[in-house]
Amino acid sequence: MKQKIDRRSVLKGMLGGATVGVGLPMLNLFLNENGNAYADGSTIPTRFGTYFWGLGLTDTPTGGTRWVPETVGLDYEITPELQAIAAFKHKVSVFSGFRAIPDTSPNLVHWSGHASILSGVAPAASGSFDAPTLDTRIADTIGGATRFKVLDIDASISRRPISYSTRTGTTFASPDQSPLALYQRLFGEGFQDPNSEHWAPDPSIMLRQSVLSAVTEQRQALMRSVGHEDQIKLEQYFTSLREMENQLAVQLQRPEPREACMIPDMPPELARAGSVDVVNNNTRVMARLLAMGLACDQSRVFNFVHTGGTSETYVPGQSKIYHQITHDEPTDAQLGYQPETSKLAGLVMEGFGAFLEELDAIQEGNGTLLDNCLVFALSDTGYAKIHSLENIPMMLAGGAGGRHKAGHHVHAPGESVTRVSLTAMQLAGAPVGEFGSGSMRTARPLTDVMAS
DSSP: OOOOOOTTOEEEEEETTEEEEEEOOOOGGGBOTTSSBBTTSOBOOOEEEEEEOSSOOOBOTTSOBSSOOSOOEESOOOOGGGGGGGGGGGGEEEEESOBOOOTTSOOOTTTHHHHHHHHSSOOSSTTOOSSOOHHHHHHHHHSTTSSBSOEEEEOSOOSSOOOOOBSSSSOBOOOBOSHHHHHHHHHSTTOOOTTOTTOOOOHHHHHHHHHHHHTHHHHHHHHHHSOHHHHHHHHHHHHHHHHHHHHHHHHTSOOOOOTTOOOOOOOOOOOOOOBHHHHHHHHHHHHHHHHHHHHTTSBSEEEEESSOTTOOOBOTTOSSOHHHHHHHOOOOTTTSSOHHHHHHHHHHHHHHHHHHHHHHTSEETTEETGGGEEEEEEOSOSSGGGTOOSSOOEEEESOGGGTBOOSEEEEOTTOBTHHHHHHHHHHTTOOOSOBOSGGGOBOOOOGGGBOO
16 A cells, blocks of 8 residues: 655654664655645745844935935845845845935934834834834734744844833844854753654643632733723733743644655854954854744744844954944045945955854745845934934845745835835735834835735
8 A cells, every 4th residue: 555645644663773864854745736735735835024224324414325226116236235145136126215214303322213113113222122123013913823933133243132122112122142042042951853753732831821720810910900001011011921921831732744854963162253344154053053943933023133233243353343344444545435445345244144144044835034024124314424213225035835926126215214114014014004203104015016
């Protein structure tokens, strides 16, 4: 009798007297005739993430640029500072000319730009946002069925953790700052191989869930006994507890098999230095771990920081950091731009190229993990020398499961950055009709990059 093989099949054998099982890769016979869903009707999930780097890309005092393609629409040309993503041009849409519009709020340097993109609101003060970030709204839509609703990663090797993800505007996520920390979060205690035939509920998780559920009545009584301001604080706290309960409940359900999932080796601790080559290597290693975490369905939403807004990276052998160079370096009279600043911008973009390469290396269905992702790449400023909020570079990478019509250059001088934000949210599957406030409030996504 011919053995039936499906995506849950495991190759079994004996090793040292014990039964062992090996999961199968995502074979064509597991998929539908189009290769974009499983034969049993279940879909390959869409993932969403943000990728942030500081100090933008290079503009010039006369309005020139080292990164904006001249061609608008499909088949844009690769400019000097986009060389690192040339191999993925057909999977990346580039957005230029967009600006953050602070209205009556000040331009808070290295803060107003990405705060406006991520929250839709020009912030009133540095260090806080005035609305939740868009990743939290997307996570509420697509992130609830995984072990981690959102993964936050900081590859910058900065002196302090950097995260721009927030639900409250004042409390930001705590990111993993090293490959080893990210590995332990994804594949350490609590990880269960989705392809293993030996799955069983973790008793410690059952106990934790029971403890949280046991205080429900006291929680409700406490809410009734305190004043309005304390009720708001408690509601925020209990919301995080409810999310924890939901995530614990997810871990008590048998996970769906993921044929692309292969548990990686534990990485060594890497050298910690702000040299741009070290930061880029850290980015590649952490991207590889993140990619396998997504393939193993540990999360479907992430935030990745390559460098913070006031980037501390430097070229080996130089004494000045990138941030200082952008302000101190004069514009070369013959070239018309800052050559060292442009060189560093190109090196920083190599980190983004490596990030995309790792996502694209994992095969899923008739495409890759990147084809089933939407990565919203953004920075904090346009022309960094003057902290400009004009022409802030943004990109959308990946196919979003077929929803992103990639490979476009969209040029919209003076348009609000929130139009790109709204487009990203809708492509990721969030039911959002409008985004932003004041002059940045918009209900107009960029339909050129949205598959009909």
